[in-house]
Amino acid sequence: GEDVEQSLFLSVREGDSSVINCTYTDSSSTYLYWYKQEPGAGLQLLTYIFSNMDMKQDQRLTVLLNKKDKHLSLRIADTQTGDSAIYFCAESSDYGNNRLAFGKGNQVVVIP
Amino acid sequence: KAGVTQTPRYLIKTRGQQVTLSCSPISGHRSVSWYQQTPGQGLQFLFEYFSETQRNKGNFPGRFSGRQFSNSRSEMNVSTLELGDSALYLCASSLTGSQPQHFGDGTRLSIL
Numbered sequence A: 001g002e003d004v005e006q007s008l009f010l011s012v013r014e015g016d017s018s019v020i021n022c023t024y025t026d027s028s029s030t031y032l033y034w035y036k037q038e039p040g041a042g043l044q045l046l047t048y049i050f051s052n053m054d055m056k057q058d059q060r061l062t063v064l065l066n067k068k069d070k071h072l073s074l075r076i077a078d079t080q081t082g083d084s085a086i087y088f089c090a091e092s093s094d095y096g097n098n099r100l101a102f103g104k105g106n107q108v109v110v111i112p
Numbered sequence B: 001k002a003g004v005t006q007t008p009r010y011l012i013k014t015r016g017q018q019v020t021l022s023c024s025p026i027s028g029h030r031s032v033s034w035y036q037q038t039p040g041q042g043l044q045f046l047f048e049y050f051s052e053t054q055r056n057k058g059n060f061p062g063r064f065s066g067r068q069f070s071n072s073r074s075e076m077n078v079s080t081l082e083l084g085d086s087a088l089y090l091c092a093s094s095l096t097g098s099q100p101q102h103f104g105d106g107t108r109l110s111i112l
Helices: none
Strands: A004-006 A009-013 A018-024 A029-037 A043-050 A057-058 A062-067 A071-076 A085-093 A100-102 A105-111 B005-007 B009-012 B019-024 B029-037 B042-050 B053-057 B064-069 B074-078 B088-095 B107-111
Touching: A004 A085, A009 A018, A018 A029, A018 A085, A029 A057, A029 A062, A043 A057, A043 A062, A043 A071, A057 B064, A071 A085, A085 B053, A100 B042, B009 B019, B019 B088, B029 B074, B042 B064, B074 B088
Parallel strands: A009 A105, B009 B107
Antiparallel strands: A004 A018, A018 A071, A029 A043, A029 A085, A057 A062, A062 A071, A085 A100, A085 A105, B005 B019, B019 B074, B029 B042, B029 B088, B042 B053, B064 B074, B088 B107
């Protein structure tokens, strides 16, 4: 079955880098996603990585995937106050399956 | 391009009533999924519709149902509301299966 684990809270100073970690259990995961949720809003898709990739970089965001350890991380460079939010990782297993399994989320607080 | 639109944004109901939530996907997207978000259980998958057919279903009681119309718009219905149904209900759309899902801002349902 699918089970996604995340740590709960991270505080970081503005301008520093943030790293958020996630572990998953389903080895058949096809895509792994990072979503951002701000207060009172829905989920914003930040980036995603296909399971046959090790790394993906998208502007300030870097995603690292370690399939052996089933570990996913999101690095945010030059963290800004607007990055304060809850970050969720999610996995989908089986090609054609749109059922996402989410972690509990990681709250990131950026200190000016 | 307009994003995923959910209506209404807020809803207050009493126990025993029923409710219908609406979701308009991004133009051209054929898959619509619904999720429930609560502080205790986090984000949980309810069901997915594709081409007017339910393709996946999560572990929710039969009181939760949905449908999709020929224009890909979807509705979700909850009957005989219980206090525990209070949650943020999120709709997500994607082009087809295994494509990144884009979320709306959700409908916040409160049961009194």
